[in-house]
Amino acid sequence: MTCNITGGRKHPLLHILNSDLASAHFLVRKMQAPPAYEGMLIHAVLHRVEGDYRNAEAWYGDVFHGEEQECGGKGCLERCWGGGREGLERCLGFVRRVEGLRKKNVPVGKGDGGREGSGQGGYDERSELEDLERESRREIEALVGWCVERFGTGKCEDATQVWVRDREEVREMKKKMVVGGEGWRQF
Template sequence: MAPPTFTTFDSLYAHLTTTYSYPVLASQSPNPYSKALSHSIASLSLHPTLESLLHILNGDLSSAHFLCRHMQNSPAWEGMYIHGLLHRVEGDYRNAEAWYGNVAETECFQHAWGGEHGLEDAKAFIRRIERLRKEKVGSLKELEAESKREVDALVDWCKRKFGTGKMEDASQAWVEPSEEHRKIASKMLVGGEGWRQF
């Protein structure tokens, strides 16, 4: 039986969010939930923020990371926020907190975490996930509900800002990396500092 075909962002988003749980704990597998869906996601030619969010929901963290690495400096605040979300999903909690801190004052982050304590609330959420993972303390159901709220808010923001139509040339969304990220990437390429440290 052939996998279903998805031709719009909304149909694919609805499928992913009703088939799989919203991301909380790191997956035990480095593979996406569905390789066919990874292809479907890429074939939509969406704005890279929306494409990376769909990849995260499909458990295809490598594809999401590739896209985020091209959007990790201002003014690509949404990409930077998604980069933090991606690290949260991977279980790299300090890195997630750092990325969240970098975007805490932006409209996209405030849309998801609003209020004067948005960053503190987001970091508390990350620490609750970490506690569930490491100490088995907490409610997965409650954390999934909070993850759903965060992801849905970020998707809503990106849909309103970028639309869900085709973006044939995604390089229009890329930004130049900061000097700090260039140095880290250089060390990663030669193997000196390990894997995925930015």
Template sequence: MAFPTPSPTYPTFTTLYTHILTLPTPLLPPPKPTSPSLTASISSLALHPTLEAALHILNNDLPSAHFLVRHMQAPPAYEGMFLHGILHRIEGDYDNARAWYGNVSESEVFGEVWGSEEKAREFIGGVEGLVKKGEGERGGLERESEREIKAVVEFCRGKFGEGEVRDARDAWVKPGEDHRRMGEEMVTGGKGFRQF
């Protein structure tokens, strides 16, 4: 009887991140995680939720990333909100991505990554043009996608560190009553353009 080869373990953020960077960078909607065995490895590091979400995005595990960013969709969790926009861009939900980018356009993380909302919108438009019309240069868009997510990771790494976060309650934010109600209507009532 042959036993399955155990998946490799990555004892630190740096070893796991270095490995993930060898995988294809997400640009378009992936059919499934690039390496499903990495989901448990990413979660087991108990990183700050923004870093964990970013690693899941880099592994094309959008459901795991979405679970995390949905707990960080209001200020002051700008990094999680930005990752939410990146996730929707990769999914192909460009209007939703633009909305999230717009929500964080005045934040420090967005400023470091893009400098201006105009540049970010141009990039999203380029990806959308490639997907919907076959227009644009795929290689350049892939490089820009990689640059964007790496810049967000490095910002979060500097802000939150790479250590274990056993209690992430401080990272989760509760939206105000207006945002909560609006979100409920968009998810359950089909109102508005944004499906969280």
């Protein structure tokens, strides 16, 4: 299925649902600055899914603060997690729950630094995993709903009109990550 999705003009959330994180990241990098808060929120979801929890928290926080400043908190984060600081805290609590379960179930020396895990989830872990999967799906469905209401479902033939330009310090940081060997993932 990945070939069919990557060959077309598909939404980054579809790539995330298909576990094609590289394609999702390629697309969200052009929609990761204000006023494209939905793109920033997709970027947060992407980092949570790939296990980069601190970066996910930073992106969620950026969306919250930007939407608070520009539109009184009425935006995609409110749609997905509820309004105000309580919505942000629910969201960040979800990230911490995902991280906690993942670290509990990663064998020593594997993955993203799990210390205690045996890799063998028990009943409680399976139940928690199912709860987290439902919550993740709910978040993505709410974000898709926001995007559909805001942009519609038609094909976007030329996305250059909706691309945003990063601030200079962000462009420098991205350059260091891609060609300078810095950052969480190595290219």
